[in-house]
Amino acid sequence: MSAVAMDFLQKYAPVVADQFVSMNATQTQNTLYGDVNLEALNWLERTWASYYIWMGNPVLATGVMSFLLHEIVYFGRAIPWLIIDAIPYFHQWKIQPDKHISKEQIWKCTKVVLLTHFTCELPLIYAFHPICCYFGMATYEVPFSSIGLMAAQIAFFFVFEDMFHYWAHRGLHYGPFYKNIHKLHHEFSAPIGLAAEYAHPLEVLILAQGTISGPFLYCLFRKDLHILTVYIWITLRLWQAVDAHSGYDFPWSLRHFIPFWAGADHHDYHHMAFTNCFSTSFRWWDFSLGTDAKYHAYKKRLAAAKANQRAKIEAEEHERATQEGLEAERLVLMGGPNNIEKIKIGTGKKQ
Ligand SMILES: [Zn+2]
Ligand SMILES: [Zn+2]
Numbered sequence: 001m002s003a004v005a006m007d008f009l010q011k012y013a014p015v016v017a018d019q020f021v022s023m024n025a026t027q028t029q030n031t032l033y034g035d036v037n038l039e040a041l042n043w044l045e046r047t048w049a050s051y052y053i054w055m056g057n058p059v060l061a062t063g064v065m066s067f068l069l070h071e072i073v074y075f076g077r078a079i080p081w082l083i084i085d086a087i088p089y090f091h092q093w094k095i096q097p098d099k100h101i102s103k104e105q106i107w108k109c110t111k112v113v114l115l116t117h118f119t120c121e122l123p124l125i126y127a128f129h130p131i132c133c134y135f136g137m138a139t140y141e142v143p144f145s146s147i148g149l150m151a152a153q154i155a156f157f158f159v160f161e162d163m164f165h166y167w168a169h170r171g172l173h174y175g176p177f178y179k180n181i182h183k184l185h186h187e188f189s190a191p192i193g194l195a196a197e198y199a200h201p202l203e204v205l206i207l208a209q210g211t212i213s214g215p216f217l218y219c220l221f222r223k224d225l226h227i228l229t230v231y232i233w234i235t236l237r238l239w240q241a242v243d244a245h246s247g248y249d250f251p252w253s254l255r256h257f258i259p260f261w262a263g264a265d266h267h268d269y270h271h272m273a274f275t276n277c278f279s280t281s282f283r284w285w286d287f288s289l290g291t292d293a294k295y296h297a298y299k300k301r302l303a304a305a306k307a308n309q310r311a312k313i314e315a316e317e318h319e320r321a322t323q324e325g326l327e328a329e330r331l332v333l334m335g336g337p338n339n340i341e342k343i344k345i346g347t348g349k350k351q
Contacts, residue, residue, distance in 0.1 A: 022060070028052065028053045032052055033049055041142055042143075049140070052140040058129060059126075062129035062227065063126040065231075066128050067126075070234070073238045077238060078242050079194075082192070085192065085247070090248065095248065095249050096318055098319075106192070109195050121204070145228075145229055150228075153225060153229050156218065157218075157233045161237065162210075162281045165210045165279060165280040168206055168207060168209075170278050178333070182199070186274065189325065193242040194245075196241040215229075215233070244264050244266070244268075245271075248264055249263065261282065261283070262277070262282055266292075269321070273328075274325030274329050276292050302314060
């Protein structure tokens with residue numbers, strides 16, 4: 001960092017300036033790992049420690065790692081879905097085969113996602129290390145937690161995030177919030193993996209709370225959470241979000257093996273019909289509160305269709321759901337959420 005910038009920060013923001021002060025390798029090792037026998041640790045733990053020693057600044061080290069993890073996992077999962085979509089063989093499992101996404105839409109989506117990542121998430125990710133320290137989460141420390149503890153913590157984060165997302169997402173469908181925030185995400189009535197984070201920056205910030213506040217909440221009660229566990233959780237959560245927007249439901253998709261897993265089939269319907277299916281990972285909130293009634297009615301009609309008429313019935317159902325969705329969206333934009341419930345299933349008309 002240039003001397004002028006450092007002088008400025010030291011004068012006006014000494015706490016921030018401290019975060020840019022780097023140590024040499026020996027100083028870092030003594031400060032961070034003075035009482036740890038690194039030789040006794042496994043390869044991954046030694047590599048983790050070496051990275052923090054090499055960076056010489058834990059705040060920067062955590063910030064860079066968190067940002068890169070997010071970019072690599074998000075695009076690493078979303079791009080293969082674009083490739084799959086370009087291969088006709090896979091179209092037999094496309095949920096809405098009649099809808100096509102143009103190159104212009106893909107570029108627009110990429111630009112919005114990157115803009116949000118760099119302007120909105122990058123500064124916040126840089127604050128991640130100090131916040132983790134504040135809540136007592138281990139960051140540079142080694143060794144890591146046991147596999148069993150990690151699995152239990154991640155299971156809790158999944159359940160918490162799903163609950164948070166369900167209610168926050170329903171809130172975002174309330175008229176003014178929908179109109180000013182959530183509408184952008186619904187531009188895709190047939191979503192693609194890349195569109196998982198195609199959303200207004202405020203929506204990204206609100207819904208990200210479900211992902212990151214679970215770990216911080218956990219830290220209020222127990223002091224045994226390591227940031228590596230949080231990284232694994234974020235990776236799984238990103239995979240879940242991208243896959244839910246993929247637009248594909250394969251016979252080997254997770255929801256066929258875990259009945260309460262939502263999957264693309266569930267969230268795709270939310271984009272197609274605008275209403276129903278508000279949760280992310282699991283189906284229990286929508287099921288318990290009846291916000292999946294239309295989805296089940298649609299699935300039932302599809303299942304009842306004779307094999308030779310299936311494609312025709314499917315196209316009709318998609319058209320009907322899309323029309324109902326457009327009408328429901330129009331009503332929300334006009335006057336609040338209650339109108340959604342007044343749409344008669346199957347007619348697209350208000351009761
Ligand atoms: Zn929505
Ligand atoms: Zn979505």
